[in-house]
Amino acid sequence: MRPSTGPSLFTFLLRCTDQRSPEAGRSVHAFTIKIGSLADNFVGNSVVNMYAKCGCLAEATAAFDDMGAGARDVVSWNCLINSYSQLGPAGSAPVLNLFRRMRAHGLLYPNAFTFTGVFTAASHFPEMLQYGAEAHCIAIKTANSADVFVGSSLLNMYCKLGLVSDARKVFDRMPQRNSVSWAAMISGYAAEKKEIEAFELFKLIPVDDKQNINEFVVTSVLSVLSQPEFLQTGRQIHGLAIRNGLISFVSVDNSLITLYTKCQLLDDALAIFKSSGDKSPITWSAMITGYAQNGESAKSLDLFTHMHSNGVRPSEFTLVGVLNACSDHSSLSCGKEAHCFMLKLGFQSQVYVQSALVDMYAKCFSIEDARRAFDSLRDADTVLWTTMIAAYAQNGEHEEALAVYARMTTKGISPNNLTMASALRACSSLAAFEEGRLIHGCALKHGLSLGIPVGSALSTMYAKCGNLEDCNIVFRRMPQRDVVAWNSIISGYSQNGCGTDALNLFEEMKLEGTQPDGVTFINVLCACSHMGLLQKGWGYFNSMQNEHGLMPAIDHFACMVDMLTRARKFDEAKSFIESVPIDHGTCLWRIVLGACRDERDFNYGAHAGERLMELGSKDSSAYILLSNIYASWSSWDDVERVRGSMKLRGVSKEPGCSWIEIKSRVHVFVVGELLHPQIVDINVGLRWLGKHMRAEVAECCNFNEEELLLIASSS
């Protein structure tokens, strides 16, 4: 029996709910208890709903319990279920629990409202799939599966759990669909990067049904088409968004900004950004990130300052963008400032931000800071570990890179292709063959060995270890190759003295239709240089610009100088260097000096050495070579002059260091090594080797003893 005060209580409770005022709601609740109407399921449900909407879930649950089993109906259960499901992942377990209790009750049948809450709850965790699928069966049995809300939340659940084709089956069987169904299905394809499927589905939306192409649908489809190859389609959807009056929706603007920044059209992106009426932190982040990703670090940082002065609170996404801009800038002071922001805003425990931070410090050459940032996070994931490995590899600390990789493996964190590529890069630099093979095995186990980044890194690793056979096998097994993959094998052959094979590979690459880049030409020109193919070298050098539109850079000029001097064309080398249109510092003259030593042409050597001194070279070996040349001529004044300016400029020789891995142990030697346990025997062996080498060289080249000592002293 319902008391006469019922209707007015509803009105009060509704108003409290609408105004999200639990304070007022509590006094109405107290009144319902006083007049004993909580047992009325309409009033009770309103109380539960009021607390739930006000975010007071504990009180909602208490009111639900107070209603008593007799007064609770489907709506009471649904109110509670849906308010938990709106909490997101945190509410998933309570929802499934409530659903189980509701069914155990027996007399109540779940309805469409129940299933939408249950499916939403199950969509957050893969291990909840079985509960979701079970609920799907119950929905069919209780004749709820034809409902649009049920269908939409169900297909969304399958999408979020990675079962897109199951989602599509649900979608296809829906007797009716609305914008939510379309948006959920499109974003399901978007999450799997299935651009074609997403766009095909988008085109299936009935054209007369403008209602279905709303801001959600447009946002989803734009997000998946934000790539240069879909720019034209993206522009068409932009036009459609304008015609449908969707341009004022902030999420549409955000995805348009992303579309244009991903296509490197920063002006178009900026136009959207400027015209966007109410910018969200996402709008700012998208633009800041867009600048950073397009190498416009200064503009990125500038916009961040603007965001800050406009009083918009940066999100973790913003910080990632800003940190990226700082890495690009190699600006440690900017990076440290961003780090402070990050701490102030409390993003230090977010893995994405942490990885960007580690990367920033690594790119700013502050590897200790990178390590400290890495160590400060407890639950590092694959990418963060990989960033740290890459950070050491980029900074030349290859042993540390492998140590971090080893620790990652012990912790059972599975690698991705960049992990493998970075660890292999460290192996290449150390020529660590055994370690490299182990990593190859690991890549194989994880199914990563055939992809482009890992395949290329493997080829390089085998080549750097002198194993061209495995370098070739790995390369030939790759199902697809890009210019980087080709470069790895061409450089492998070229650096191992197999110039002819390197050049044949280069021709094969062009036949396959892969465009060479600057790196390819460095290897090709090196190969020509080593084989003394001067004419061929010139041909390739000229083809860079003429056939491939590539501007020669300092390394290419260096290859040509090397090639000319090896052929003893010192005059040509001299005029070539003087014609180089870019700033080349001391590098080209240094090559000439080195070649003059090897070719015993000390006149040109002295010229190159004097040029290097004029240019203020800090290279100690150049000064030593030059003074040795003068010494061989007995020009003691010049020797004094060179030694003097070397001292004046504070040029000193860094101690040389080398190492070798024997049976998994690394043996390190510095100049004048005394500490190695077998150093006496090693020195005896080295002297023996040196004597025999000199004898052999002298025999075939007719050097005299004096010249040989000059060569030995400078190399």
Add this chain to the structure above:
DNA sequence: ATAGGGTTAG
């Protein structure tokens, strides 16, 4: 009295 979908990142 109760419900479902979208945008930015290492």
